[in-house]
Amino acid sequence: MFGVIGCINCNRKRVVDLSTKKSTCPYCGTHSTVADHQVYFKSTDAASARAALTQLTGSAEISEKKKPSPDTDPYSTLEYEYEHCHGLEEKMEVLSKGLTRVYGEFTYEELEKLEPKNAEKILKAMLVQGYVHETKYGRYTAN
Numbered sequence: 001m002f003g004v005i006g007c008i009n010c011n012r013k014r015v016v017d018l019s020t021k022k023s024t025c026p027y028c029g030t031h032s033t034v035a036d037h038q039v040y041f042k043s044t045d046a047a048s049a050r051a052a053l054t055q056l057t058g059s060a061e062i063s064e065k066k067k068p069s070p071d072t073d074p075y076s077t078l079e080y081e082y083e084h085c086h087g088l089e090e091k092m093e094v095l096s097k098g099l100t101r102v103y104g105e106f107t108y109e110e111l112e113k114l115e116p117k118n119a120e121k122i123l124k125a126m127l128v129q130g131y132v133h134e135t136k137y138g139r140y141t142a143n
């Protein structure tokens, strides 16, 4: 089950997997217990929770467009898809799913290889919007 929660410290909203016990705010770094938060929205799928987050925070709508890709190995496919992305939402979708497909769990360094300039910003945004979650310290996987 996914939910939209507000940080107990800075109050900014993000999507989390409600079955996890602990969560770290990507904005202020506050470590907290998921059950302690007010849940603004609940859904069985992450996409609905993201849509609710978008409505609650008033940011742009998330596009779910698919791009054709050449039939090559998973990493080249990911590189190709990423090069052809437009907009942050599409990038996050491709990165979270693609890196998880290639690595299972991925690190900041692996993200940085594809996105050297904005890796930190994109990782933060993916955490906030529930595209990925941290499985253990420094390791991420798609929701």
Ligand SMILES: [Zn+2]
Pocket: 007, 008, 009, 010, 011, 012, 025, 026, 027, 028, 029, 030
């Ligand atoms: Zn916070």
